[in-house]
Amino acid sequence: MGDRLRLFRAGDHRRDGFLLGVAVGIFGVTFGVLASASGLSAFKATTMSLLVFTGASQFAAIGIVSSGGEPLSALGTALLLAARNGVYSLSIAQTLPTNGLKRLIAAQLVIDETAAMSKAQPVPEVSQEVFWVTGISVFIFWNAGTLVGVFAGQVVGDPLSWGLDAAFPAGFLALLLPHLSDRRKRLAALLGAVIAVISIPILPQGLPVLAAALGAVVAAGVGNKKGKRRHP
Amino acid sequence: MSWVMIFSLAGGCYFFKLGGLVAANTTRPTLRLNRVLSGLTPAVLAGLIVVQTLDGGGTLNVGAGTVGLLVGGLAARRGAPFAWVLVVAAGVTAALRLL
Structure with a gap:
């Protein structure tokens, strides 16, 4: 456990958050390229990245619309993919500002990357700092990447080949490791993975990740019996 | 894509994000609720990792990315810095795709 936590010692997390932002930025370029190719204007594509700021939802929306899908089904799928951010919000709210303008800004930055990075930090103050560093870095690079993709086209090539x-x-996974030393969180993660595997073939896009949250509900009920029995 | 759709999507996405924060801030946390909340991120992250590496459009699909994930995970487990985990996973995946 000490070894794993060593990864996340103070100082490194700023660099790691920055790094995630750069990686997300390259995907932002791809989004810009695909958005242009699907016929979206530059203004619409950049507005989407600024206001929606949820990569998976944005890719799904332009993918479905450009392949001739119904706008409403595109919207539905994109929103299902975005719903997990609400789950992250519930989970990391304790370490974020609890009211005012800062909470309104923090909300926009709640995504996979910020939740994973801040949850890997056990100390609340550090956790909040990591959240801001990662969130602002991802926000800047995602939007800059979108601009580059829209205007400079195919310079980056396909990130899949990279x-x-x-x-x-x-x-x-690296950010999940520190959680696994806790028995209940380990069970939550394991159940989440199993639920996702089972539901990929049967549930529509977006729902398997959301269904994985049930792993936490089940895990929370386990392990009460041994210790304190509150109502005999 | 219409402006109405873009703004609906933006509004919906923000609603989820802010809604989660507001709900958590206004609920009195119980022991059981805290256990659920602290388990949510590991559970959803694990599900996300599975979907990002195994979902081939509604079917389970093992490929170069799966191997990349495993090698990257092994590097992380052995204490490799975060940057190396990303580079190793991407490098292994890219190399396998070139083959």
Whole structure:
């Protein structure tokens, strides 16, 4: 456990948050390129990245619309993919500002990257700092990337040929490791993974990740029996 | 894509994000609720990792990315810095795709 926590000692997390931002930025370029190719104006594409700021939802929306899908089904799928951010919000709210303008700004920055980075920090103050560093870095690079993609076109090539799509889950796995030393969180993660595997073939896009949250609900009920029995 | 759709999507996404924060801030946390909340991020992250590496459009699909994830995960487990985890996972995946 000490070894794993060593990864996340103070100082390194700023660099790591910055790094995630750069990686997300390259995907922002791809989004800009695909958005242009799907016929979206530059103004609409950049507005989307600024206001929606949820990568998976944005890719799904332009993908479905450009392949001739119904706008409403595109909206539905994109919103399902975004719903997990609400789950992250519930989970990390304790370490974020609890009211005012700062909370309104923090809300926009709640995404996979910020939740994973800040949750990997056990100290609340550090956790909030990591949240801001990662969130602002990802926000800047995602939007800058979108602009580059819209205007400079194909300079970056396909991130899939770079293997960049595999960098994100590996990064999330690295950020998940510190949680696994806690029995209940380990069970939550394990159940979440199993639920996702089972539901990929049967549930529509976006729902498997959301369904994984049930793993936390089940795990929370386990382990009460041994210790304190509150109502005999 | 219409402006109405873009703004609906933006509004919906923000609603989820802010809604979660407001709900958590206004609910009195119980022991059980705290356990659920602290388990949510690990559970959803684990689900996300599975979907990002195994979902081939509604079917389970093992590919170069899966190997990249495993090698990256092993590097992380052995204490490699975060940057290396990203580079190793991407590099292995890219190399396998070139083969």
